[in-house]
Amino acid sequence: MAISKTLVQLRWVATLKLIVHRLGNIMTILITGATGNIGGEVVKHLIEKEIPLRALVRDRAKAANLAAQGVELAQGDFSQPDSLDAALQGVEKAFLVMPNDLHQVELECNFIDAAQRAGVRYLVKLSVLQAGQLPSLFQQWHFQIEQHLEASGLAWTHLRPNMLMQNMRWFAQSIAQQGVFYHSVGDAEISHIDARDVAAVAAVCLSESGHEYQTYDLTGAEAISFSQVAEYFAEALHRPVQYISVTPADFKAARLANGEPEWYLDAEAQLFDCWRTGAGSIVTTAIANLLHQPPMTFAGFAQDYVQTHAQDFSTTARR
Numbered sequence: 001m002a003i004s005k006t007l008v009q010l011r012w013v014a015t016l017k018l019i020v021h022r023l024g025n026i027m028t029i030l031i032t033g034a035t036g037n038i039g040g041e042v043v044k045h046l047i048e049k050e051i052p053l054r055a056l057v058r059d060r061a062k063a064a065n066l067a068a069q070g071v072e073l074a075q076g077d078f079s080q081p082d083s084l085d086a087a088l089q090g091v092e093k094a095f096l097v098m099p100n101d102l103h104q105v106e107l108e109c110n111f112i113d114a115a116q117r118a119g120v121r122y123l124v125k126l127s128v129l130q131a132g133q134l135p136s137l138f139q140q141w142h143f144q145i146e147q148h149l150e151a152s153g154l155a156w157t158h159l160r161p162n163m164l165m166q167n168m169r170w171f172a173q174s175i176a177q178q179g180v181f182y183h184s185v186g187d188a189e190i191s192h193i194d195a196r197d198v199a200a201v202a203a204v205c206l207s208e209s210g211h212e213y214q215t216y217d218l219t220g221a222e223a224i225s226f227s228q229v230a231e232y233f234a235e236a237l238h239r240p241v242q243y244i245s246v247t248p249a250d251f252k253a254a255r256l257a258n259g260e261p262e263w264y265l266d267a268e269a270q271l272f273d274c275w276r277t278g279a280g281s282i283v284t285t286a287i288a289n290l291l292h293q294p295p296m297t298f299a300g301f302a303q304d305y306v307q308t309h310a311q312d313f314s315t316t317a318r319r
């Protein structure tokens, strides 16, 4: 009698575990770009919320720290649709981001198609401010991907951030070595946004309801020039930092010599042309509305960034 009671209890426990496992699978959120800037921050937010996560990664070794935090890893690549089919099994919601790439439209659309095949319900796409509204390649590509997502039948949210404050990593070396950084946007004002705010919005969309079929234009609280950016970095580093405005041709030539691809520099130049006429200065209240707190300021970002990347800004660091 006691044995059969125990067996019944064991069967119940097994059934419950199966239900929990299946529910877990149904609720799984897949994060792409989890080893990158924004995806990495999205993962942090969702781990804090104790939401079961899967990360699409190209290289498991690179994502070992994610696995150590309990994130399930699925190996896959946007250029290999079979790998996406496998990674998306049992996924309810997904976050889509990838770096700018000559094949970005095709690769992101591969992911959207795979999500549709796998029965994913909702996809949050990382896009760019003024997608479809500016002639620059990045705005055009992201808009094409947004359109493909909208036509897919999946529920969607487009996150359209302005320039990320974290792009300052590109200038760390010249700030450290010469106390200067160069750009070709003159005194254009840009409403830079902290990638952590963008990620926090993505996490809200993925963990709460009511954001389906929305497009969020995400900016910082103020539009500032690179001269002001230099002042914030000078304050954070306690030494002079100067912004030097150069011509688009000189900016491109220096970066070409540095090995950056020409198509990318030309696409950026298209965007910078727009910024010089004020297109980057739009300020929205989306961050405050969605996160119930003001966006991170550039001054605060600079203080954080020089502390967390002290080695990059060290004047004695070997390069």
Ligand SMILES: NC(=O)c1ccc[n+]([C@@H]2O[C@H](COP(=O)([O-])OP(=O)(O)OC[C@H]3O[C@@H](n4cnc5c(N)ncnc54)[C@H](OP(=O)(O)O)[C@@H]3O)[C@@H](O)[C@H]2O)c1
Pocket: 032, 033, 034, 035, 036, 037, 038, 039, 056, 057, 058, 059, 062, 076, 077, 078, 079, 097, 098, 099, 100, 107, 126, 127, 128, 129, 138, 160, 161, 162, 163, 164, 167
């Ligand atoms: N920077 C800005 O100011 C700005 C502003 C607005 C919008 N955006 C948009 O933000 C996006 C870039 O975001 P981010 O800065 O977070 O990128 P990121 O830091 O460069 O991270 C890119 C992630 O994508 C993964 N990835 C790359 N190619 C892949 C592939 N073929 N298959 C699967 N995964 C792949 C990378 O994985 P690995 O670790 O394997 O390389 C990495 O985790 C771009 O689309 C850009 O247009 C940027």
